[in-house]
Amino acid sequence: MSQETENDFSKARNKALINELQHILNPEEASMISFKQIRQIIKPHNETYVGMQIIPISKIVGSEGRYKDFDNQFFPKNSFMKERWEHVDEAVIKDIILPPIRVYELGGLYFVRDGNHRVSVAKSKGVEFIDAEIVSLQTEIKLSPVRTLGEMLRQIIVYEKKNFYFETSFGDITDYWNLDFSSPGQYDIIYQHILTHKYFINQGIKKEITMEAAITSWFNTVYMPVIAVIEKYKIMRYIRKRTAGDLYIWLIHCYDELKKKFGDGIPLDIVANDIKQEYKWSLLKKMKNLKNKLLFRRKKSNDTGKNNR
Numbered sequence: 001m002s003q004e005t006e007n008d009f010s011k012a013r014n015k016a017l018i019n020e021l022q023h024i025l026n027p028e029e030a031s032m033i034s035f036k037q038i039r040q041i042i043k044p045h046n047e048t049y050v051g052m053q054i055i056p057i058s059k060i061v062g063s064e065g066r067y068k069d070f071d072n073q074f075f076p077k078n079s080f081m082k083e084r085w086e087h088v089d090e091a092v093i094k095d096i097i098l099p100p101i102r103v104y105e106l107g108g109l110y111f112v113r114d115g116n117h118r119v120s121v122a123k124s125k126g127v128e129f130i131d132a133e134i135v136s137l138q139t140e141i142k143l144s145p146v147r148t149l150g151e152m153l154r155q156i157i158v159y160e161k162k163n164f165y166f167e168t169s170f171g172d173i174t175d176y177w178n179l180d181f182s183s184p185g186q187y188d189i190i191y192q193h194i195l196t197h198k199y200f201i202n203q204g205i206k207k208e209i210t211m212e213a214a215i216t217s218w219f220n221t222v223y224m225p226v227i228a229v230i231e232k233y234k235i236m237r238y239i240r241k242r243t244a245g246d247l248y249i250w251l252i253h254c255y256d257e258l259k260k261k262f263g264d265g266i267p268l269d270i271v272a273n274d275i276k277q278e279y280k281w282s283l284l285k286k287m288k289n290l291k292n293k294l295l296f297r298r299k300k301s302n303d304t305g306k307n308n309r
Helices: 003-022 035-042 079-093 116-124 149-168 170-174 186-202 211-232 244-262 268-307
Strands: 047-056 060-063 101-106 109-114 129-137
Touching: 003 079, 003 116, 035 060, 035 101, 035 149, 079 116, 109 116, 109 129, 116 129, 149 170, 149 186, 170 211, 186 211, 186 244, 211 244, 211 268, 244 268
Parallel strands: 060 109, 101 129
Antiparallel strands: 047 129, 101 109
């Protein structure tokens, strides 16, 4: 390899290191998005072979199999990738035509099946477009280019909320527009809760109630009373980055598990208070550990300064 390719790899590797350091407290924000994980969440319908196209590199956001080897900007995370990366770089420098990469298209974004090093080299050189052989996975959701899994999940959650409110008229029926979640798939759980509630109501009457009536009943007699208990014990204070909807699902899950073991006589307040106490002590422990880490780093920094005098 030439000095030029060595320099190119060093620059790309250093960018990955800087990216890692900038996200040292939240390392997942520098990680590449896994195609498998997104596919499991979105659950696309069918695969369609699209064929050869020129695609924008800015819309390539993840990888099928090499997402641990590159960061979320496609810079190499490991030195063992040096030889192969430089071979690709050398070919680009010498204007050798490389085979097209192979990608999955999902929601308007691309995930690399084969050609991760070619994408990495192209990105490091500021190339905007690349030849690709495309297999498209059919889904209604349209995604915008993002760098982190968290950003992509937030897009999926927004889509799921919009779909749930549209299909059920939940907002129009309840005038409640703040049924929010921090992870995908929760609106399907809520829909199942409503259907279950509707089923049990219909057991004691001759004429089946409408879906609108079921939603109203579930909201007033199940959801809001649980939210009232959550607010009573101020659980949100101890569980960060979660929504009231998250806690509703979690509280109901814990409550149902306890009912299976001990019967129906357990007050919901006991479950809520137990959760509060568990997370209260967990938060205090985390704060103590963070304090100890900061003190250790300060001591280590002071010791290093003394040794350098």
